[in-house]
Amino acid sequence: MNRKHIGNYDYLLIPMILIMGIVIGWPLIQTVIYSFTDAQLLEIQPAQSVGLQNFAKAFQNKGFLNSLRVSGVFAFFVVFSEVLLGTSVALLLNEPLKGVKIVRGLLILPWAVPTIVNAMMWRLIYNPEYGALNSLLYQWGFIEKYVSWLGSANTALGSIIIADVWKNFSLVAMTVLASLQSLPEQQIEAAKIDGANSWQCFFTITLPHILPAIEVATVMRIIEAIKVFDIIQVMTKGGPANKTRSGSIFIYQEAFTNSRIGSGSAYAIIMVALISILIIIYLKIVNRKER
Amino acid sequence: MRKPLYVRILQYLAMVLLVIFIISPFLWLVIMSVSTSADLTTKPLRWIPSQIDFSSFKELLTMGDNSRGELFVSALRNSLTTALSAVSISLLVTVPAAWLLSRYSGKKNMILGIAIFTFMLPPIAYCIPMYKTLVRFKLMDNSFSLAIVYCSMILPFCVWLLKSNVDDIPFELEEACIIDGAGLWDRLVRIVLPLLMPALATVAIMALIQAWDEYFYAMLFTSSKNAMTLPVVIANLASGRQSRYNLIAAAGVLASAPPVIIGMICQKALIRGLVAGGVKE
Numbered sequence: 001m002n003r004k005h006i007g008n009y010d011y012l013l014i015p016m017i018l019i020m021g022i023v024i025g026w027p028l029i030q031t032v033i034y035s036f037t038d039a040q041l042l043e044i045q046p047a048q049s050v051g052l053q054n055f056a057k058a059f060q061n062k063g064f065l066n067s068l069r070v071s072g073v074f075a076f077f078v079v080f081s082e083v084l085l086g087t088s089v090a091l092l093l094n095e096p097l098k099g100v101k102i103v104r105g106l107l108i109l110p111w112a113v114p115t116i117v118n119a120m121m122w123r124l125i126y127n128p129e130y131g132a133l134n135s136l137l138y139q140w141g142f143i144e145k146y147v148s149w150l151g152s153a154n155t156a157l158g159s160i161i162i163a164d165v166w167k168n169f170s171l172v173a174m175t176v177l178a179s180l181q182s183l184p185e186q187q188i189e190a191a192k193i194d195g196a197n198s199w200q201c202f203f204t205i206t207l208p209h210i211l212p213a214i215e216v217a218t219v220m221r222i223i224e225a226i227k228v229f230d231i232i233q234v235m236t237k238g239g240p241a242n243k244t245r246s247g248s249i250f251i252y253q254e255a256f257t258n259s260r261i262g263s264g265s266a267y268a269i270i271m272v273a274l275i276s277i278l279i280i281i282y283l284k285i286v287n288r289k290e291r
Numbered sequence: 292m293r294k295p296l297y298v299r300i301l302q303y304l305a306m307v308l309l310v311i312f313i314i315s316p317f318l319w320l321v322i323m324s325v326s327t328s329a330d331l332t333t334k335p336l337r338w339i340p341s342q343i344d345f346s347s348f349k350e351l352l353t354m355g356d357n358s359r360g361e362l363f364v365s366a367l368r369n370s371l372t373t374a375l376s377a378v379s380i381s382l383l384v385t386v387p388a389a390w391l392l393s394r395y396s397g398k399k400n401m402i403l404g405i406a407i408f409t410f411m412l413p414p415i416a417y418c419i420p421m422y423k424t425l426v427r428f429k430l431m432d433n434s435f436s437l438a439i440v441y442c443s444m445i446l447p448f449c450v451w452l453l454k455s456n457v458d459d460i461p462f463e464l465e466e467a468c469i470i471d472g473a474g475l476w477d478r479l480v481r482i483v484l485p486l487l488m489p490a491l492a493t494v495a496i497m498a499l500i501q502a503w504d505e506y507f508y509a510m511l512f513t514s515s516k517n518a519m520t521l522p523v524v525i526a527n528l529a530s531g532r533q534s535r536y537n538l539i540a541a542a543g544v545l546a547s548a549p550p551v552i553i554g555m556i557c558q559k560a561l562i563r564g565l566v567a568g569g570v571k572e
Contacts, residue, residue, distance in 0.1 A: 023446075264419060
């Protein structure tokens with residue numbers, strides 16, 4: 001018998017399970033229940049069950065499908081850039097350069113700036129009348145007249161993506177850097193003595209060593225990026241012409257602006273299902289590593 | 292092995308670009324916050340302020356009835372109370388739970404799995420019933436109910452990180468204590484808690500930063516100076532008709548100061564914590 005199993009202390013879990021039940025379990029069940037009704041935010045008439053109608057409509061609703069596409073496009077570009085930039089930065093800051101420690105320290109700055117402050121900061125930078133970006137590009141002669149970065153359909157999503165990359169590439173960089181620093185130097189030296197060049201060393205030793213860290217950071221960031229709400233809400237509220245209306249923004253508007261919590265819940269459940277697939281992939285990767 | 296000179300030069304060049312990329316947006320925010328309105332509304336911009344002007348900070352931090360300062364200072368206080376309450380409640384229930392999940396693993400691991408899973412789901416999946424419940428029980432616009440709502444994200448996060456930290460404490464230490472006839476309380480308080488302290492501090496700081504950062508629930512569930520948090524006040528400032536950019540920037544600088552300063556001080560511990568979130572060495 002395992003000596004760990006002396007005594008039964010299961011009751012230690014009760015407070016935690018109780019709170020989780022109240023703030024996680026119960027709301028989730030309620031959302032599922034709402035998704036089969038035509039419930040309104042302001043109860044004018046009692047909610048009626050509508051079966052699977054909300055779900056059937058969801059897949060025909062162009063607005064909803066478009067919002068999922070926006071979330072997907074946003075997540076793809078944001079995560080792709082963050083992983084590429086973050087990994088490159090980590091490799092650079094792993095080199096024995098003068099002042100590299102200070103720059104490593106700076107990486108914490110974008111991570112620590114609150115999401116809303118980041119959104120507001122970039123909103124000011126992109127300001128169509130007095131924004132720093134317009135002023136800079138104008139002074140350098142790149143643009144003839146000021147551009148409404150967040151106000152035109154072509155540039156809005158891209159502008160938000162840059163703002164998000166600024167804040168979140170640092171997390172990827174710090175994760176990969178930590179992984180790089182746990183790489184035993186003797187391994188690389190041994191390979192070099194055996195005659196391997198820098199590129200061979202990188203692809204056979206360094207990259208395999210940091211790949212798991214990159215994997216975890218990537219999936220983690222995809223999950224976060226698909227859920228995006230805050231930065232878009234502050235920068236464009238989903239406009240112009242719904243070009244930046246992500247899944248979360250769409251569902252929020254459906255439930256709280258249009259007061260339709262029945263269909264809003266159904267959309268939310270569909271999103272939960274999609275994200276669940278990603279979470280399962282994430283958990284698989286983490287478990288594989290622990291084994 | 293030495294790198295060729297041109298590689299080194301390119302590396303230094305890349306590092307300079309990186310520093311500019313990281314610093315310039317935030318530096319500009321700081322400059323805006325101490326500029327006069329006139330300097331920020333000329334074309335082209337005045338990059339270096341004609342005079343350093345702290346009046347935005349003063350306005351935000353001066354209390355007066357129904358003034359902007361009153362709203363901002365209340366928000367500062369609300370952010371702090373909400374974050375501290377949410378993190379205290381979460382740690383209080385997750386420390387014993389994390390210990391149990393670590394020491395008596397097995398079927399109970401499912402609970403941890405559920406916690407991690409629900410932590411990653413979008414808040415949009417919880418917020419509608421939460422809203423209805425808070426309205427029904429007249430708990431809207433209340434810091435304490437917001438703190439309870441925050442437990443839905445803080446608590447799973449804490450139990451997840453704490454459990455993996457308890458795993459690192461050797462069980463033999465507790466065994467010695469059991470042989471001496473110590474009860475559960477002694478084991479937890481005399482052995483586990485002191486060894487867990489550094490990790491606990493890191494988890495607490497990370498959880499506080501998360502709560503400080505939170506916008507979605509706060510925007511939905513608060514509406515006045517009673518409970519509005521900083522992100523809500525800042526978002527309202529930024530998206531409103533407010534054209535005093537220096538004031539908006541000053542609010543941003545003040546809201547960033549605590550996490551940035553803590554981040555700089557506790558950098559090593561934080562990075563270890565961030566990495567432990569997914570990548571176990």
